[in-house]
Amino acid sequence: MSGSRGVAVGFYGVKKIFAKGTEHLTVLDQMTLQTEENELTCIVGPSGCGKSTLLNLVAGLSPVDAGRVEFRGRPVGSVNTNIGYVTQDSNLLPWLTVLENIQLPLDIRNVRKTSAQRRSLAMDWIGQVGLEGFERHYPHQLSGGMQKRVSIARTLVYDPDVILMDEPFGPLDAITKMVLQNLLLKLWQERRKTIIYVTHDLTEAITLGDRVVIMTKRPGRVKAVLPVDMARPRDAFSLSETPEYGKIHRQFWDLMRTEVIEADGSRG
């Protein structure tokens, strides 16, 4: 984690407003943040603070209302195909098998020459996420955790420059969540891809992140950017037992607590 390797994604004075009937809801205001290349940046904040919106802006799926979003120094205009996006719901195509789902982006992007090569690359990733034997299953035949594995493999398989993850493990049970956090840690350790990971769970942010960005309640801004000084490789199962973890968690939580409480109080 030495020095800056360049800015992967930059937000500069970003404002985002959602029209809700006749009402207008300012979700992000004066949001400025830079995330580094080859780092796993976790963004945490109270619900409704615009965390997920940030990712949609980077993906080019929705435009800013003021300010600008830059991807590797260039403003994001239309849909950003240099990223991989692991959304909150697995969003697998229900009519395709596990193998077909993972091979789909390779076919779309024409990665490698032949269909057989693409297929073998997809098979390789099925192994990496531990889904051997389920190639021919359809998504509805899989558990939530297995669907997540497919969703992750489908994104990593085409080796995008930057990966956006939007609370991917949110709805899973605690054990499955830790198992998949460990899988993600292992995959990240091997590749050190740039990942921007949005979560409302501070524990998860500290477990995974090189840096944790704490956001204010709505309209979201950056409250603090804090480095996580904990050695890698990390283990999601035992990390929270270490004394450093406790110290970091207390320090971060002090910053976050006021935002969470105020966000809760301001809700009708």
Added chain:
Amino acid sequence: MEAVADHVDKVLSVKPVREAPSGRSRSWTPKNIDRAVLIGGRVLLIFAILALWQIADGRFLPDFVISSPTHVAARLVHDLQRRTIWNDILVTAEELVMGYTLGAVIGVVLGLLLGLNRIVRGIFEPVLSAVNAIPKVALAPLFLIAMGLGPASKVAIAAMMVALLMFYNTLGGVLMAPRPLVDVLRVMGAGRGVILRKVLLPFLSTYIIAGLKSSVPLAIVGVIVGEFIGADAGIGFYIRQATSLFDAAGLFSGVFILIVMTLIGNGLVQLLESRLLRWRR
């Protein structure tokens, strides 16, 4: 052994295969008894209805009104040995297939066009809603005046009825298209063509199949109504002739043929469904 398999199933939450091998055995398991009661009950019900019908004939209602199962059966056997009924069957079947197919294609294409283009939808929708509000059967005589007594008018009536249904089903599907799936593919770099092929059409297959199912009886209504109003061949024509002769046995044997045609149509759609919607179960 079974407990372990059960546990693995649960852990992997894989749905068990529908027909367990044990289902083939003839033992009196509760499941098999339920099944026997079900089938036995159905057969009994049909026999009861037929028996009632047989008893009622000539006793509670005159024969020229309700005929009887034995008369109808005899009539059907007799009819099926004659060349003319096969010609009627063929004419009606052709009108059905053509009207159904034409209507389905027009309906799906219109639904896609209007669903994917907001301006086109804005222009056409009011007119289509107005047409849909008319009882379609009331328009049938119009088609006969315009297209004559031949099969063309029947094809047109059936096609109109099927097309409107398929149109609304397809349009409803397009408007329900899952935005997140489309976005996921756009980020992967997919263009409009890929999104249409990989997301929209598979998604719509559910809606289209549902439409095709309801369209089978609808097409039959269209064709038969057309043949009632004016025709020189077809099962509808046959039924109408029998009616004008107070020949209830003939009427019922015509109806029976229509039931068989409906069943064949349903079977074909079911076959298509099991092929297209394999991913659902």
